[in-house]
Structures are given as structure tokens and as C-alpha cells.
Amino acid sequence: MEDTGKEPVALVTGSSSGFGMLICVELALRGFNVVAGIRRLEAAGMLMEAAEQAGVRERIDAVRLDVTRDTDVEQMAEHIRSRHGCLDVLVNNAGTAYGGFIEEVPAEVWLAQMNTNFHGMVRVTQAVLPLMRGQGKGRIIQMSSISGRIGFPGFGPYASSKFAVEGFSECLALEARPFGIDVVLVEPGAYGTPIWEKGFTQMSTRKGSPYESMLDKVLAFSRKSASQGGDPKEVARQVAHIACMKRPAFRYALPRSTRLTIRAKGAVPGRLFQRLLAIVLERS
Ligand SMILES: NC(=O)c1ccc[n+]([C@@H]2O[C@H](COP(=O)([O-])OP(=O)(O)OC[C@H]3O[C@@H](n4cnc5c(N)ncnc54)[C@H](OP(=O)(O)O)[C@@H]3O)[C@@H](O)[C@H]2O)c1
Numbered sequence: 001m002e003d004t005g006k007e008p009v010a011l012v013t014g015s016s017s018g019f020g021m022l023i024c025v026e027l028a029l030r031g032f033n034v035v036a037g038i039r040r041l042e043a044a045g046m047l048m049e050a051a052e053q054a055g056v057r058e059r060i061d062a063v064r065l066d067v068t069r070d071t072d073v074e075q076m077a078e079h080i081r082s083r084h085g086c087l088d089v090l091v092n093n094a095g096t097a098y099g100g101f102i103e104e105v106p107a108e109v110w111l112a113q114m115n116t117n118f119h120g121m122v123r124v125t126q127a128v129l130p131l132m133r134g135q136g137k138g139r140i141i142q143m144s145s146i147s148g149r150i151g152f153p154g155f156g157p158y159a160s161s162k163f164a165v166e167g168f169s170e171c172l173a174l175e176a177r178p179f180g181i182d183v184v185l186v187e188p189g190a191y192g193t194p195i196w197e198k199g200f201t202q203m204s205t206r207k208g209s210p211y212e213s214m215l216d217k218v219l220a221f222s223r224k225s226a227s228q229g230g231d232p233k234e235v236a237r238q239v240a241h242i243a244c245m246k247r248p249a250f251r252y253a254l255p256r257s258t259r260l261t262i263r264a265k266g267a268v269p270g271r272l273f274q275r276l277l278a279i280v281l282e283r284s
Contacts, residue, residue, distance in 0.1 A: 009084045010243060011035040011076070013067055013124055014094030016043040018193030019143065021050055022236030023091055028056035030240050035080055035087075037065030037094065037124075067094045067120025077127040087131050089243045092121040092165075093143040097199030099222070101211040102156040110157055117161035122168065129176070137180040141242055142169045146189045146258045150265055152277060154203055154218035173250065184242050185251045188235050189258030196226035214281075221284035230255050 010027045014020040015036035024034045024047060038044050044062045051057045063079055066072045080087050098105070098113045125140060132138030147155055148162030166185065173183040190196075200222040205215045235254065242248045253259045265273050 006086070007031060007033055008088040009033045009035065009080070009086055010089040010091065011037060011080060011087055011124075011128065012091040012093055013037040013065060013120075014039070015047055015062070016040070017046060018195060019188075019191070019232055019235050019239070020091075020093040021047045022233055023093060023239045024060055025050050025054050025056060026233075026236045026240035027089070027091075027243060028059035029054060030244055032059065032089070032243070033084060034060050035076070035084065036060050036062045037067070037076060038062055039064075039066045039094070065094075065124075067124055068115045070123065073123045073127045076124075077131070080128070081131060086135055087128055087138060089139045089141065090124065090128050090132075091141045091143065091239060091243075092124060094120055095143065095161075095195070097195050098157040099154050099200040099203035099218070100157065101154060101205060101209070101214070104206050104209060104211065105157055110160075113157040113161050114164070117158070118164040118168070121165060125172065129181070132176075132181050133179045135180075138176075138182075139243060139248075140169075140172065140176070140181065140183045141239055142183065142185050143239075144169070144185045144187045146187055146253065146261065148185070148187060149253075149262050150277075152218075152221075153214060153281065154222070155200070158199070182248070183250070184248050186235065186239055186242070187251060187253040187258065187262070189253075189255060189261070190225035190229040191232045191235055192226065192229035193232050196222065196229070201226055217281050217284055221281055224284055 010032045012020050012024050015024050016038045024036045027034050036047055041064045051060045063076050065076045096116045098109050142165055144165050145162045147159040148166040151159045169183050169185050205211045253262050
């Protein structure tokens with residue numbers, strides 16, 4: 001970011017664990033004052049401990065922020081205006097991962113998935129845009145996923161929400177650019193955070209479901225991805241690096257295997273790519 005002599009301010013949503021918690025610490029280590037959005041403030045302990053250990057506790061300002069609650073989002077924006085006066089970087093990170101087979105996932109689960117991963121991100125972005133526009137600068141870093149680029153069986157609700165994040169970000173980048181605000185998509189593959197245990201590895205089917213045998217394979221794939229996932233610090237460092245770059249690219253996929261998989265999707269016919277994914281699933 002441009003050096004104005006003032007200490008930069010960042011807002012990170014979903015900061016109680018995983019990437020969000022690590023991103024807060026990495027940003028604080030790089031000199032940001034970090035507003036850490038946390039759904040339930042009682043769950044701030046792990047973040048505060050990590051910040052304490054890194055010697056940046058005083059740079060973390062934990063605020064209650066459930067991205068599905070309008071009042072939380074309004075109060076968070078007011079808090080940033082009154083306490084910090086500016087916002088240089090927003091990291092839209094909060095997310096959940098619902099798995100299941102499209103035919104069987106209940107309507108309320110689809111709505112909950114979209115409400116957190118998509119509408120929650122829209123709410124927070126809308127709330128901070130006036131502040132960033134008024135400053136004539138800002139950066140919005142969107143936590144997408146390989147699932148925002150590639151669909152996979154059993155990941156329907158999650159992938160749909162992340163594809164929505166991708167489309168939203170492409171439009172936002174063009175709308176916000178004239179106001180000095182840039183948008184960056186981060187697309188991680190599998191990393192070892194709590195999201196797997198909370199979501200995909202809990203996937204199930206209805207009793208007597210025609211998807212039962214597919215479920216076994218998807219679960220094996222999800223458990224393997226969860227156990228072999230990369231070190232989440234790698235993603236946190238990448239995000240903090242993006243926050244500080246002069247001119248970041250629009251998309252960052254990581255690790256390298258994820259970059260190559262996304263590239264392969266663009267390089268081969270759609271049906272062939274689907275066959276390759278089916279082979280990956282079969283071998284899980
Ligand atoms: N780990 C991966 O392999 C991976 C790969 C690609 C993308 N991602 C994305 O990375 C982001 C962070 O996930 P993670 O892997 O770090 O998992 P995580 O540890 O489960 O973190 C998710 C965070 O989002 C918060 N959250 C959930 N619902 C929320 C809501 N309504 N309002 C505010 N915060 C909410 C959670 O808070 P609670 O603890 O209170 O629920 C938690 O702090 C997500 O967007 C995810 O889709 C993860």
C-alpha cells in the first residue's frame with residue numbers, strides 16, 4: 001500500500017480460527033492495526049493468545065461481527081469510522097463449508113451457506129465501501145477457493161457460494177477501480193484449518209440414498225485433503241503480502257498444485273476435465 005506515514009488499518013472477518021486468525025497476526029506483524037471481526041467474542045481467546053505470542057496483542061481490536069447480522073455489520077463500520085478513522089484493507093475471510101449432494105441438501109442449508117459465504121461478504125463490502133471511496137483508496141482481499149474455480153461432487157453448496165464470490169469480485173474490481181480501490185481474489189487449495197472438521201468431513205446422505213457409494217469416495221477425498229492440507233500460515237503470509245504490495249495481481253491461487261489444476265481446467269475440454277476429476281475421486 002502507498003506509504004502515507006499513518007499506521008494502516010485492516011479489517012479481517014472470521015478471525016477466531018484458521019486463516020482469519022493467522023492473517024490478523026501476520027498483518028499486525030507488518031504494522032497494521034487490525035480490526036478482528038469475530039462471530040462470538042467469547043471465541044477470541046485463540047487469536048489473542050496467538051497475537052500475544054507474536055508480540056502484537058496491542059494491534060488487535062476484536063469486534064463482534066457475525067456477517068449474517070445487519071446490525072453487527074453496521075456497528076462494525078461505525079466502530080471503524082469512530083475509532084480508527086480509516087480502513088486500508090478489508091479481508092473478506094469468514095466462511096463455512098456445507099457439503100452434501102445437490103438433490104438432498106435442504107433449502108435451509110443452501111440459504112445458510114449463501115448467507116455466510118456470499119451475502120455476508122456483500123454486506124461487509126457494502127458497509128466499508130463509502131469509507132474507502134471517501135479516502136480515495138483501499139484494498140479488498142476476497143477469500144475464495146479452488147472451489148470458486150472448479151466444481152466437485154459433494155461440494156455443491158460451498159462451490160456455488162465461492163463461484164458467486166468470484167463473479168461478485170470481477171464486477172466489484174471494475175466498479176471500484178475509478179475510486180482507487182482494488183480487489184484481489186485468493187484461491188487456496190486444501191489447507192489444514194478447522195473448516196474441514198466443521199464441514200466436509202461431516203457430510204452425510206439420506207437413509208437409502210442413491211448417493212451412498214459416491215459419499216464414501218467424497219468423504220475419503222475430503223479426509224485425505226484435510227489430513228494432507230498445507231500449512232495455513234502460507235496463505236496468511238500471502239494475504240499479508242498482498243495487503244502490502246504496490247500493485248497486486250487480481251488472482252492468487254496456492255499452493256502450486258492448485259495453480260496447475262486451475263490452469264489444466266482452462267487448457268482441456270470441459271468433458272475431459274470432468275473425466276479427470278472422476279478418476280481423482282475414484283482413486284481417493
Ligand atoms: N481451509 C481450507 O482448505 C480452505 C481452502 C480454500 C478457502 N478457504 C476459505 O478460507 C476462509 C477461512 O476458513 P478456514 O479454513 O480458516 O476455516 P475456519 O478456521 O473454520 O475459519 C472460518 C472462520 O469464519 C467464521 N465464521 C463462520 N460463520 C461466520 C459468520 N456468520 N460471521 C462471521 N464469521 C463467521 C468462523 O467463526 P466461528 O468459529 O465462530 O464459526 C471462523 O472464524 C473461508 O472463507 C473458507 O471458505 C479455506
